[in-house]
Amino acid sequence: MKSQEIRNTFLEFFKSKSHTVVPSAPMVIKDDPTLMFTNAGMNQFKEFFLGNSVPKHTRVTDSQKCLRVSGKHNDLEEVGMDTYHHTMFEMLGNWSFGDYFKKEAIHWAWELLTEVFKIDEKNLYVSVFEGTDDKDNLPLDEEALALWKEIVPEERIIYGNKKDNFWEMGDQGPCGPCSEIHIDIRSEEEKSKVPGRELVNADHPQVVEIWNLVFIQFNRKANGALEELPAKHIDTGMGFERLSMVLQGKQSNYDTDVFTPLIREIETITKKEYGVSEKTDVAIRVISDHVRAVAFSIADGQLPSNTGAGYVIRRILRRAIRYGFTFLDIKEPFIYKLAETLSNQMGDAFPELKSQKNLCENVIREEEQSFLRTLDQGLIRLENIIEESKDGKVSGKKAFELYDTFGFPIDLTALILRERGYDLDQEEFEAELKQQKDRSRAATQITAGDWQELTSVEEEAFIGYDELSADVKIARYRKVETKKQGELFQIVLNKTPFYPEGGGQVGDKGYLEAKNGDVVYITDTKKENNLIVHFAKNLPENPEKEFKAVVDAKQRARTAANHSATHLLHQALRRILGDHVEQKGSMVHSGYLRFDFSHFGKVTAEEIEEVENFVNTRIKEQINLEEQRNIAYQEAIDQGAIALFGEKYGDSVRAVKFGESMELCGGTHVQNTGDIWYFKITSESAVASGIRRIEAITGDAVKDYFSEQTKVLKEIKGSLKNSKDPVKAINNLQDENAELKKQVEALLKDKAKNLKGEIKSEITQVNGVNYLAKKVDLDAGGIKDLAFQLGDELDDLFLIFGTEQNGKALLSCYISKSLAADKDLHAGKIVKDLGKYIQGGGGGQPFFATAGGKKPEGINEALQQAKTFLE
């Protein structure tokens, strides 16, 4: 069975059990502060488990793209070493939201595996939660056990502990016991030697977990206590690549058709064979795995970068590059070439891989180039570190610096040191690493209390498209502690006019006012797992009362103008630059807007002007907003609406239209393009290979911008004695300046020539050495020239020059190479030593070195001391 067919069979099976097939959510998560990437199928349904919103369907099935490289689930270090953990993988799942429970989940899982996929049930083991006697004091999962006993003989049922068989979403929230299904794919001979049940959960590569059935029946509160959920849910996850391994009769996920095309391509490019040596095998597995993670995330709109999710992606790619560099001996970019193979192979199931292939290739190639440069430079730095180390031990601090500041992989450092017979102070390195991790963890830590429920509301309604104020009630609130902002309150209303940050647009600010005049300011609004959360520094005196919720209308109007302008800008760029332009990120503030998009090469000044004119024409045309709030996704697309990759859209969407610009968008907009008033681009730059960024302003901000520009121009004219043509006046000044520069250089050269004659006559003999220590009036370059010219003319020369420039001191030391060797003199050490007289330091090579300092008054003393080095 081809993997494609396996995926379809799974989905079809659950469809036949009345499940609705839904698409995978994007891999990068945007509205959950506790999670960067989707790491399990349940993430996209968290809002239902938390009771924030009501699901449309109570039975759902899907294949979800997951990434396990950070946080609670981090498999990165395993990947490549073993044959069944990936960074990015697909999780097949079936879901019940308050519908069926353990019985159906268990029976269907068994039916699918043994009857549809025809896996020999003798090779399957199942586990049930054995209970705990800790503070949770939970009993054995009798219900699951009884159900399993009906279908599986007891010797293949395993009792699992809390670690393996009790699943929790986080420190708080929905949780419950689970049953795992494990498979034994060893040979009959091996099976007869050691029974499979002894190898379950023992990290054996041929006895692995394939499916986890989670029975969500509790909610964990902030104080750790468990409470029974009124509605119980099913959450299952089966590893698609592991299932393919089983059904294709392979011993490794990498031998299935999910990976073999990538591996063959790597073999062709690198001329290394897979399956010959463990070292190259690991490298090939790492690269074939990581390129998937990176390509899927770029296609989802997450580019490698220096912070957050982008940094995680960058690190995954760098791990792949480093394995290619060291173990496949490839010193130039090649991983980007695999994007083509991947898109051919998986582009049908994931069309974004096809449409974003060029971008993937470009971005990966550029990352490869820059990291290969880092590796080269890192190798040189490491060489210096080795030279400085004593007793064959290399400082962990230095290795950490190399890793942290320069991005040089620590395992590569360790490997090179081992090869060279040096020891790395691993303990010191780990200590540094831990310190850094603690620092960043502390900075982002949030502790949240339990929600205090005041009014029961099925779903908090957003009314902010039509209203800027409303009479509301507080539905629930809780206290949170953050390192950055201290104590805050999160408030959920029964309905709200406040727009929560999303789609690039900032959250609304404003206030809640009680009848008695009591006011609470809302400092920000955000969406968390589809819940609109208002942030406030304090709570109202009587939270149960009615409030008037009021949005800051001025800020909202400016933000709306910028958001609508962003749509017009998007339209303009596609018209003027071409249809290859795709939105890759946007930021809509009240003060300005920022728009990132795919385009190769700089946008020229003429194109910028054309874009501005296009947008300003749409503004002048005063086009009315046409908004469709609940239109079917496909219908909107058929009408020509633009959807973004990496965005999670429901069945029904909101379409925002201004004339011929139509986008799926949840943001707030002006009623008429005339309200934007005016549009001005303030900058255009590159963010990554093939990605450009435009920043722009609208309305009042443009007025301010023009008055500022006018003021600057006035000042320039003033400085140019009110010249009528300031451009010409500046050009003249520049020409004049260039001419003067030339003259000064000529004069300096002459001066140096004279100086050389003068200085040569001052050289004296000290212990058979041509010696001079002198204060001169030249810059650093002039001194160096002079010293080397004298060196060409005289042997056994020892020169010390001191000079004072801009209140700073500089000492330069020149020693003929043969003299330095014969008398064991080192210019670098000498200037370092003399540096103390000028309160500074420096160094360099044995034959030439300089030192700079803060105390020019010390130059003379330094020069007097120079002679001692010859005595």
Ligand code: ATP
């Ligand atoms: P393991 O103990 O093997 O790491 P897990 O307990 O972390 O598995 P779950 O969190 O229960 O796994 O995930 C559900 C299923 O997803 C697993 O049964 C497995 O088939 C699959 N899976 C989990 N992690 C990975 C991974 N890193 N790569 C590929 N498949 C995975």
Ligand code: MG
């Ligand atoms: Mg795991």
